[in-house]
Amino acid sequence: MNVAENSGSLLKPAKLNTAVAVEITDLNKWYGDFHVLRDISLKVMGGERIVICGPSGSGKSTMIRCINRLEEHQSGHIVIDGVEVTADLKKIDEIRREVGMVFQHFNLFPHLTVLENCTLALIWVRKMPKKQAEEIALHYLDRVKIPEQAGKYPGQLSGGQQQRVAIARALCMNPKIMLFDEPTSALDPEMVKEVLDTMVALAHDGMTMLVVTHEMGFARQVANRIVFMDEGQIVESNVPEEFFAHPQHERTKLFLSQILH
């Protein structure tokens, strides 16, 4: 599953713009008594691609789910493109329109066709005429290379195809930031590459991306920065070459030794 088999195709340096896309400061979250996120601070510039990795239960998914308020945080601040994530429903809606999300289990709507999955938010959230919405949806389905599946239902597609539909669905809203929550973990091995290729293409286009993944090949190829989390904290954060070549923290070394055989 190594997307980057040679380091010649490395995607750096990113065309970073100076605007801050996501700024997380001193974020804390508890599930009941369990302190799941501890003093998380992370600044993501526009166009930057961050890969977040770490053992399961380390809080990486929870952290990116806080960004579009699928999870509530109890203290600290998250600012997306100048808008702070608070309990204010209006602002949450505003943020969700700008932040696309791709889930581990796709979360496509099984009762709607692929095309309807993509046009739904355009029609109901962006209030776009159906015709125009379908044009946009087909454009993005074309970009993830499955325009011919537009009339099918998600259940008729393979896992890899479903995940690409999910990416297209998120892209239709023309988001400024894309969140990926273990997008390849639920896929059969032979389908991982088609999804990663789609994500690499997206990175080439300059999308701001936060990706929770264990695909270290992808991280090496695409990421500007790798963030390693453990027990709800950011343990180490570095550019990929340094991260893989010279991990500093004991926990990082152990983790890398376990996943890079």
Added chain:
Amino acid sequence: MTMAEGDLAVAQLAFVRRATIAPQPPPATMTGAIGWLRANLLSTPFNITLTLIIALLLAWVIPELLRFLILDAVWTGVDRNACLESVQHREIGACWPFVREWLPYFIYGSYPIPLRWRVDVFFIMLAIGIVWLLWLNAPRRDIGTVFFFVVLPIASFILLSGWAAIGLQPVDTVLWGGALVTIVVASVGIVFSLPLGILLALGRRSRMPAVRTLSVMFIEFVRGVPLVTVLFMASVMLPLFVPEQYSPDKLLRALIGIAIFASAYMAEVVRAGLQAIPKGQYEGAMAVGLGYWQMMRLIILPQALRITIPNIVNTYIGLFKDTTLVFIVGIFDLLRTIEVARIDPKWATPVTSTTGYVVAAIFYLIFCYAMSRYARAMEARLARGDRR
């Protein structure tokens, strides 16, 4: 040259397919009538026993039914003498002339005879509305929906209870009866219980404590009380608190009672469906920016209601039969009109009651079976798009 033992072992471990096996038809015992019999009726000893028992039951019941309903039935006559064994000197089955004479009463109750065309128009409009709404390939279903939920209730109300201003003589609901009342009560219960039930179910799952508590209290209170009690409270206790002249019509009170009762049950049915929808669907909907009501209407409810169709229809069928309980507050539904007719001295014979109840059974069977069949068809249709 003889093969060494080592070569043999290697030959058994390594395998490469050279020719592809083409698909072949299944053996004859799996297909056709014999295959069907084997698979469905005679697959295991237990299954064979069941098949035999059911065959015996049918052999016992069907001839009896045929004999009573058709072969020994009386088809003509003007009074009880036609259906009396002692007069006719033969085995007597169903007494159909009794039904023929009383049929208008079974359908309209005491609705004034010259005005019964209004009830007929109501039946026709209702039938059109139901077909328009339920037939998924019907043209302009949007208009059909408006017709069913807006035009039909208003038009039916004006038509049935009358409106002097436009020349329709008012008819007191006391005079309504028979199938008319059964169908009105069932329709109102069916039409109102689903939206009310959905709201209650959403309320029960709401994150707002006040909404949730109110919904839970309402649902648990109504479900904890027998329908008979609800009807009694609606018709006997309400007038104690409300002055006579402001007290709503007796039938209306029963209608409200039934709608409230059914919606509490519906709420629990819908809630079960809502709980079966994976959390990912809510998250997917929220992540693309849908608001709460959009998410419910476009994503969650369509899926939740689909998996609840069998239970919704089950509740509807129960409700349809529960409407017979309105007799307890003095409303003449179909079953009650039959009760009245069967003690008519003019037709008093040993078979009169049975004949009357057979009419009721056929009526309820037709409606309930139709609902059940429609639900099956809907499930099959929806299942096609749902190969997850």
